[in-house]
Amino acid sequence: MLLAANSRGYHMELSDGSSGWVILVNDSQKPIEAFHFKGKCGNAGTATVHDALDSPYESISHRPTDEAMQESVILPGVRFFSDQNLSPQPSGCTWAGDIDGVIYADGSYEGNExxxxxxxxxxxxxxxxxxxxxxxxxxxxxxxxxxxxxxxxxxxxxxxxxxxxxxxxxxxxxxxxxxxxxxxxxxxxxxxxxxxxxxxxxxxxxxxxxxxxxxxxxxxxxxxxxxxxxxxxxxxxxxxxxxxxxxxxx
Structure with a gap:
């Protein structure tokens, strides 16, 4: 079930404002299991996937800022640090990107089909x-x-x-x-x-x-x-x- 575009249940942040670690913030009332990020800055491009099924364990990710463990399923209200770090580019360009696909624990989803x-x-x-x-x-x-x-x-x-x-x-x-x-x-x-x-x-x-x-x-x-x-x-x-x-x- 695709959720309506105007009811997006998450947003993205960068840890340093315009660069740094890609953070997903779960604004919904439902756990998020998987997401995809894609970004571009000048000629540089990158993408990353997080998925709760990437490991048989429940805690699979270290928060890069302090090495604290993060749960693989992103609960409502949680700020989840991905493993993607957008470094400032020599060209001075600004990173443009977004989390363009999310799967919720109930099987609903948002983003690009x-x-x-x-x-x-x-x-x-x-x-x-x-x-x-x-x-x-x-x-x-x-x-x-x-x-x-x-x-x-x-x-x-x-x-x-x-x-x-x-x-x-x-x-x-x-x-x-x-x-x-x-x-x-x-x-x-x-x-x-x-x-x-x-x-x-x-x-x-x-x-x-x-x-x-x-x-x-x-x-x-x-x-x-x-x-x-x-x-x-x-x-x-x-x-x-x-x-x-x-x-x-x-």
Missing amino acids: NVVHALQARRDGILSAARFWVEATEGEAAGKFTPAVLAGEAQRLSDEDRKKMSNPGCREQPITCAYWNGREQVDINMVGQMNADRQRGDTPYSHIAQFARKWREKAEADSALKALEISFPLPPELAPQVLPAPQLPN
């Missing part, structure tokens, strides 16, 4: 990748692959995700690009999780499986994702994307 469609496709990619990793680490697959093999497979998939994002490119196929960006978000975090466990000497196979399962459960339980699947379904070539299970090295 094409932007929201891409946000939803990215969330579908997150769910698809989380499901893949649960299948790769549980059931018949449990214990079949070492953490080192799984880390190598996760890195390979992450590299493939980025290739699919760049060919044919996000400008030409933004929905496809967003989907693979969502999958890459999970795959690269699986690499980090496995490598961190190995460096600590903490390599129980069940820990990796639990990480994937927690992520899948969080995405599958997300009401907004379910609601927007109807409004913004994936293109047929992406629904579903079934990947082969990890293979043991020769």
Whole structure:
């Protein structure tokens, strides 16, 4: 459900007035789960996405000004610092930009419908990748692959995700690009999780499986994702994307 333009439930601030950290302020009575920012200053351009599904955990972001943890879901009245910092440019230009798409926890949304469609496709990619990793680490697959093999497979998939994002490119196929960006978000975090466990000497196979399962459960339980699947379904070539299970090295 698209909210009326005159009832916009959020606004954007910059931490230093005309530059600095991009801040979303939730002026509505509903939690915000995801948003997209796009900005331009002369020849410089940038964009960022925040999504509560970017991690299996509830607190996923450090506020850059003081490193305090921020909840992944932006509650009413909260000022949320994104990870986007708009630095003053040598040309002296003024940054122009806005948060052009927002998804609320109840499945309503605001902003550019094409932007929201891409946000939803990215969330579908997150769910698809989380499901893949649960299948790769549980059931018949449990214990079949070492953490080192799984880390190598996760890195390979992450590299493939980025290739699919760049060919044919996000400008030409933004929905496809967003989907693979969502999958890459999970795959690269699986690499980090496995490598961190190995460096600590903490390599129980069940820990990796639990990480994937927690992520899948969080995405599958997300009401907004379910609601927007109807409004913004994936293109047929992406629904579903079934990947082969990890293979043991020769």
